[in-house]
Amino acid sequence: MAETDRLTGSTEWIDLEFVERERTPREIIEKGIRHHLAGLSLSNTVVLLEELGVERSRTAIHNWVQKADLQPAGGKSPDRVAVDQKAIRINNEQYWLYAAVDPETNRILHSQLFPTYTIPIGREFLAELAEKHDVEDALFLVDDANDLKGALRRENLRFHVEIHGFRNAVERVFREIQRRTSSFSNCFSHVDPPTAETWLQAHAVWWNYAY
Template identity: 45%
Template sequence: MSELVKMLADLLSECYDADLEESWERERTATPVRAFAVRLHATGCSLRETKEILRLFGVERSHQAIFQWVHRVSDSVGDPPTAKPSRVAVDETAIKINGEWSWLYAAIDLDTKLILDVELFGRHGTDPAAAFLHGLREKHDLSDTVFLVDQFGYRTALARLG
């Protein structure tokens, strides 16, 4: 499991076991996990892809449960916050969904622990990395940001974006 996936799992697990007041009655999944799943689905991940991504974090739920969350939680979750991060970790990990490999890209603000973006791609390489970073730049002010990356592909993608 990549370091970023471990960090995301740790963030979710902090909320997962907590007894949160805003958790729905008789709901076994904490509100932050449901909100994260709704956000994943809103980025274009299918219900089944969202289910598999949650499984990476140790959250086992059916795609039907996620469907219910999307329809019950989506109206109550505000727009994602924008940020001007100083340090951002970016990483990807391969995941198998319905027998096919996909790559989950994620970026996190290391200072605030804010998940800046998550996106799923059908392939791996410099082009998806550049597309992910371009989308990240569209959503957040990255003018003074230091990126922590682990591969030369990201360096190429960052050079493409200036």
């Protein structure tokens, strides 16, 4: 996707109920959130808004994303689900981002941040996924990670070990996250894990509408 395409499009997916408490016009907040999630760093988003005649700080734009509380929508019934986990650094500590993607649409079904990866953690992630979507009859596509295979077995869910093919959908998601977190020097700094997860959830919502 061209970079210009990433920065355009509908903003109907941004719920701005919190705007009533903001002094910034709704369209400016929408533009700031969309451009930041699509690829601009906070500093470059500040410059963009300044070019539109609006001066707002990096902190203000960060807070807009947090207050919008964006999360991927539920209610899907995918035939296949690609699942994986990826290391994410928050300050000087390592966390693990679990993600489930519908390979037919490339849309993120669910993502969640955990302090480690284990079979119980994998089961917790799958339980959260099942609360949001109808995945009981889906075929799960995984790599050879023991935590996810063990979790799927214990949840009595069908799975297939696949290194490439349809499972590439979740790898594309992780590559995009790595591209975006390069704006943060590959690390979320000066934030707590819930704040980082809110950003990751918001980015997932942008991804689903951009792709």
